[in-house]
Amino acid sequence: MKHNLTIFSAAYINETTFNSFKSFLSELEEKTNTKITFDFNDQHQAIDDNYMKGTYEDVSMFNKDMEYVLPESSKPKAFFLSKRIEEEEDDDGDEEEQEEEVDDDEDDDEEEDRFEDKELTIERLKISKLINNPMDLLLGPPQHNMQNAEYLNLISDLTNTQCRLEGREIVIEGYNKDLVQEALERFEIIQKTFIGCYLKRMVVPCIHYPRESDPYKLYFCPMNTYKYQSLIDLRRLSSCEETYVALPVFFNQEKQEHDPPKDMIRLNPKQKRQYQSPKQSINRSSKTPSSPCLEIRHNHWGLDRDFKNVYHNSQSQQYITAEKLAEAFSKPQTVQSPLQEKENSLLLQDFPVLVNPAQDTNQRQGIIRLDKYQPSLSNKKQSRGRVIRIIPQKSASSIGYQMKSCLLQKVKDYNFHNIKRALEAGLEASRGHKGEVMLSAKIGKLLWFNEKKQDLQKLWDPFDVKDIIVGELGVRPCFNDITTSDNAIINEISHIVPSPCKRQVFYEFHISARNQRKSDYKDMLLYMKEGIVDASKIVYSEKVVTEIDWASLDRKLDFQMTLKIRDLVRKDAKPFTTFVKYISINPVTRALMFEDIPQFLHVQYILKKESMQHKTNNFIIEITRVEKLHIREAPMNRYHDNRKQLMAEASDDCWFEIEVFDSQHQRHFDLNLELEHGKAASWTPNDILGGEACPSLTHFVRCILLIIEKSEEKINLAIYLAAFLALFGFIVFILLFGENPNLLDLSIAHYVKLVWIYRGMIIEWGLDKAYMLDSNGNKVPVSFHKAFLYVLQHDRIIGSIGILGMVVSIVVFVFFIYQVYLAARGITTNEAFKWEMVEDAIDRGELYKSDGGQYKTYYSQSEAKGKRIESLEEVENIYDEGFLTNLHQVFFPPKF
Incomplete structure (x- = not known):
């Protein structure tokens, strides 16, 4: 008779203890027709090897290490196996004993025989190279037991298969092909969600000029020289150094140079044209290539892009360069008029070595049409090692007119394409997230942080922001989501929206918590309504999947559209229930009393938010007053030696935020709250964006821009009114009291x-x-x-x-x-x-x-x-x- 069960004792048992109840075990052997033995040497080894995992939730882990205790057993009754089980012939005695078993055992044997006839199905999923550590993929957010989800075990239980990790592959085995395929699809969704949501956020900077205009360049103005710096609340910035604001710069046809940005304070007016593009030197022997925007050597581009001969004796070889090609299309002794020079610069704008129209006249070279002069190449000049791109030949005047008339539409199409592509990828990845999904936009001011301290004091093309400024130079868009801290300005802005339809007040606790001493602290958010002393929601983590940074040029407000996901945890588990139990609110002074939970929960700071929701069509405009409460020791601590209570009371540290979101999205995003692990929600990106043409996205952006434009009028009116009253009061004071x-x-x-x-x-x-x-x-x-x-x-x-x-x-x-x-x-x-x-x-x-x-x-x-x-x-x-x-x-x- 082969044994099929092993029992682990709770205490250490020696031979003397075992002999004391050996008689009872003998009687049990006779009644059950079994044989009971005890291993004194390795009685706790299996438990000691798995002391970090426990022995109550999952006992299948002992099956892989049973060889030293148990002899080779018969086929187990599980529906999945790690390897094909060898068939064994049963002798006649075993068949007779099986016939004498109870009816339940016969049913189990029939079920086992049914699975013996099926073949083992194996599927493999290769983990993407974008994921450095496979365990980051297989470990999810906390579940109901406040333990992180282990997807290998969860998917195995949900699909009745066996899943394991072998190197950088997930191996799925089972006898049901459909279940194995379902497990494979679940892991694919988990991997797609992890790559799209947790690895790196997609940042899309957008530059927008609100009306039709001439071609313009961008100048990054330092924060300390920005005219409206006082309107920006910089409390969240540690320093204004290396922080810039993008301003438009237009070309002056009369002066033949770019005008300074109108919103920039010129610290040194005598210094002319420090904001212009760097002058192109006509010295052809210069070895350093120059660009209208940035000076980068060719070997830093990732490829060797010059025309040099890489073979031996290259010094004696003559080669063609971009400088010579540009020189071939130029007439050195002819000086063109400013208008003709401007037209030709628009025609050949993609030649990086051509002279900028803002240069001095003594440094300009005439650019002639291709139908008048034949190309002539010369080998007397030294190479500059540049790459050129020749655009199709068109009339310069017609190109200039088209650029002026369709520049706004061209920028709109460019921004629309980038936003649509980023949101589609982010929404598709967010479908598999189990938790909250939010798509909203906040109105504030977009700043640019030069983290690598690159040289930005040049003029830039608006279409180079995404690929060159952000992609190559590493300039990071830094959005300040504080709309304003001025009550007068927010009151004027609130007049442009409809009457509020909903008001809510709640507290936002920024805490560091853990539920076990051996775990690390985790920054979380705990929400509590004003009238109910209870946790309404606890956010374990928050990730920004897609970030759209929209800069409205010549405007004092910008916006940032974000697609965010949140992981929620149980609010009825410790230490949150213990923390809420010690919270009290004074109904008269509105002072908040609370206590930290030593070694488990610590409060960093508390925000009191009072929001008013204004609805227009299907868009909700939420204006929130945020107040950071002042935390100090409670006065009654002197009466309690073993307790340390804290008191949060009102302060003058407050500001206002404006957030816009589409109410129609919520019914789709609510489906993610009840998702199973490895499943995707039924909605698609087209349901959120509105289809191929994205009408919902277009209306959403249009609504935000309308708020910004109307807010600009209100802010300008408030500025002009304050300036007029100050000037008028000064004049009246001088007239009345100056002579008397x-x-x-x-x-x-x-x-x-x-x-x-x-x-x-x-x-x-x-x-x-x-x-x-x-x-x-x-x-x-x-x-x-x-x-x-x-x-x-x-x-x-x-x-x-x-x-x-x-x-x-x-x-x-x-x-x-x-x-x-x-x-x-x-x-x-x-x-x-x-x-x-x-x-x-x-x-x-x-x-x-x-x-x-x-x-x-x-x-x-x-x-x-x-x-x-x-x-x-x-x-x-x-x-x-x-x-x-x-x-x-x-x-x-x-x-x-």
């Missing part, structure tokens, strides 16, 4: 005296050294404002006079502004009422202009003679000479 200082003394002195009187009373009463108890029971010094109010309650006469003076000052100031407005229009207060009567007459259709130029009022149509006045603009005010002239005549009246 006593007037300034009368208006301000009383308020200053009142403040000084109250300050003396505060010092006399000792309120400057007084303390008060706050809502938490802490002693805090009394502020000057509270002491001022306290004195005001006790000395009401002086306080009442001060309040009256303040109110009267406001009324007088408003009246003064109204009088200045009337004076600027060239009318008086009495005339203002008369002009209102004239306007009412025009609205009633009773005012006509006679042939003699006089204005008369007729109360009936039959009496009317002359032309009817349709608007007030047709009536001339002879006293109105303009805004500034009217004010000048009021403050500086003419002498008669």
Whole structure:
């Protein structure tokens, strides 16, 4: 009788202990017709070898190491085998014993015989070379037991096959061909998702000029010379060094050079054309090749791209270079006009060695047409080792016109192609992700971080940003998702969107947590609603699959579209449940009390977010006020020695963010939350983008650009209004108080005296050294404002006079502004009422202009003679000479 079961003892058993209950084992052997033995030497070896994996969840691991304990056994009853099992002939005695077994064993034998007739199917999946460590692919995010998913075991259990890793191949074995094929497809989806989502994000920079324009170049302006730097919240940047803003630069036909960017502060105006493309030297013997954008040697391009002879005696060989080909199409002694030179530069713009139109006239060489001059090659010049590309021959003037008329559409098509290709690849990879999938866009400012400190002080073509600036030079787009920190600006922007349809307030805990001491800490996000002290969602990790960085030139706002995936974990597991248990919120002060879980959970910082959702069509515009709470020790810690509570309270560190997303995407992305491992969601990239023409993507980008354009108007209006009020206040101050200082003394002195009187009373009463108890029971010094109010309650006469003076000052100031407005229009207060009567007459259709130029009022149509006045603009005010002239005549009246 062959044994088929091994039991591992919980404690160490020696021979004496075994003999004490050997009699009971003998009785059990007689009843069950079996033989029971015990191995004293290697009784714990199998458990010790697998102490990191455990013995409760999966006991199949003992089968591979049983040779030293168990003799060769018969065929197991599993549906999958690691190798073909050799057939053994059963003797007559064994057949008789099998006939005497119970009915359950006979059913198992029939099932086993059914699988013996099938052939073993083996499939192999080769792991991609893009994956350095295969274990990174086979180890997934935490599951319900808070342990990372092991795809080899999970797929084996789900498909009833056996999967193992051999080198860089995943071997799948089983007797059911369909199940083996299903397991193979699951691993293919897992690999595609891992490569597309977890290895490297796809970054697509896009340059967009919002209106039709002449051809332009790009200049990367340093942050410290950007005119609107004050509008950018740079709190998340450690330093502004090597941070740039892309600005457009246009060519001036009159000056024959590029104008400086209008949004750049020129620190040294005397230094001319430092922003221009580097001049091309006409010295043909120069060994260093020059480019309109970047100086790179040919051996750094990855291939040897010169025309040199690589054979022996190459020094004596003569060869053709790009410089000589360009010289063959030029007439050295002919100097062209600026217009003709510009047309030819557009025609031959792909020749990298041609002279830039911005160069000095004494360095220009005439470029002639191919139909007038025959090419002539000369071997007297030294090679420059450049590669040229000759474009088809066309009329220079027609090319210039086409470039001017279709440049905007050309840039749109280029951006659309790049965005579509990147999103299709990212969405296809995200289909197999089990968790959250989000496609949204944030409005902020796109900056460029020169991490490798390359030379960017040149002019660049807009189509070179993706491949050269980002791809080769390593300049990284750095998007600042803080729209603004100014309440006035965000209020103006909120007026361009519809009324809010939903409001929500929640806390975002940025924590470092782990559920086992031997594990490493992991940065996570814990979300909690304001009114419910419970974790609503816990984000284990967040990955950006596709990133679209859109720079709107000549605009103060840009946007970034991102396709992100999130891994979620259970919120009812430790240490999260323990952490939530110690959270409390003061209903009066809104102060948040919490505790860190020693060795398991630590809070880094807390963000309080209050979002307002505005819906237009199927797009949701979410304006969020983000406040970073101030964390300090709770005052009640002095009463508890063994507990350390922390308190998060309101602070002035807040900003605003704007995010736009399509509500129709959510019903597709929700399918990923319930996916099985290795399965892909039923939606496709066309369902998200809208088909081949991508109408959904086009409308999405158009909605974002519309918000940016309208926000630009609001921001400019706020800037102009602030500048006008500052200038107007300065002029009024000079005019009123410049020649009459006593007037300034009368208006301000009383308020200053009142403040000084109250300050003396505060010092006399000792309120400057007084303390008060706050809502938490802490002693805090009394502020000057509270002491001022306290004195005001006790000395009401002086306080009442001060309040009256303040109110009267406001009324007088408003009246003064109204009088200045009337004076600027060239009318008086009495005339203002008369002009209102004239306007009412025009609205009633009773005012006509006679042939003699006089204005008369007729109360009936039959009496009317002359032309009817349709608007007030047709009536001339002879006293109105303009805004500034009217004010000048009021403050500086003419002498008669």
